[in-house]
Amino acid sequence: MDAERFKLLKELTELQGISGAEGRIRDFLKGHMAPHVDRLETSPYGNLFGIKESSVHDAPRLMVAAHMDEVGFMVSHITAKGLFKAVPIGGWNPAVVSAQRFTLQTVQGDYVCISSALPPHLMGSQKDSGSQILDQVLFDAGFSSKEEAQSYGVRVGDAIVPQVETVKTANGENIIAKAWDNRYGCLVLLETLQAVSQEFLPNTLIAGASTQEEVGLRGIQGAVHTYEPEVFFAVDCSPAMDTRGSQEDQGHLGDGFLLRIQDPGMLTHRGILEFVTDLASTHDIPYQPYFSKGGTDAGAAHTMNQGIPSGVIGVPGRYIHGHQTLFNISDYEAAKELLIHLVRSFDRTSYQTIIDAI
Secondary structure, eight states: OOHHHHHHHHHHHHSOOBTTOOHHHHHHHHHHHGGGSSEEEEOTTOOEEEEEOOOSTTOOEEEEEEEOOBOEEEEEEEOTTSOEEEEEESOOOGGGTTTOEEEEEETTEEEEEEEOOOOGGGTGGGGGTOSOOGGGOEEEOSOSSHHHHHHTTOOTTOEEEEOOOOEEOTTSSEEEESOHHHHHHHHHHHHHHHHTTTSOOSSEEEEEEESOOTTTSOHHHHHHHHHOOSEEEEEEEEEOOOTTOOTTSSOOTTSOEEEEEEETTEEOOHHHHHHHHHHHHHTTOOEEEEEOSSOOTHHHHTTSTTOOOEEEEEEEEBTOSSSOEEEEHHHHHHHHHHHHHHHHHOOHHHHHHHHHTO
């Protein structure tokens, strides 16, 4: 990955935007998507999609969707001492929350804060419990009272977002960052749109990012209702479970993109699986079959309208839904190559072949 592309990835992953507060991500995407689509549309719920019309008669409508939001917290109470109780936004492992640096986003500006943690000397019987309960964690920005915190613009409902610098690992093959779930999807969309910017596609491409995926696949439902795609692909990050070294574990870094077969909310359409595997085989793109314990926007999209054939083009990341995710550059490159070929080749014949495979 060259310096210019790493700079784009670094900017995108270091931007902060939890569910319901995705404006910074949306503004960034707008600026980068606008030159490569016919028009951009923002919904009242905050979704952002670019439309690239096809000149082909009866071209199929293809939707490719990332999501903007990342996991974090939201202020639910300001204590008399000027600390904050908060509710988790998205799924968190309690063991990774304490003693971390966050950004508190307020109407008057951003402030550094940290999550509370008892030193081991004071833990007593809690020492062996292994984790704090999320509703017991406090966030501390150094204010001395509730009144002082409020004077700096702190309000109930403010976002608390992980603060992390994006870096490469020593061998240059991996990257450590926050929010790869799902700035991966945002980045692969940007690079795909750039790659096909001057091309005539055999489909009408509806590409963009939804809001509030991490709290219930909410934003995408309005987008699917609005654009009525005939086929839907989510581009999203999933947990890599390869640290034990067992080949039976799912999601190995460096083994290619993830082709999701099943998750609790979706059985991937048989025609979609065959279409993607054929593309990957034709272009010699490495991929991994993947069974997931979590869902994506495809889980909502595929049940809407009359039923939409849907799939997920993913990448694995270690330690997602926390401050740090470690991911492999080659997996991202495989996903990007596959998505570019998919967008370039998906036509009415492809659609009919997918439908006939059910």
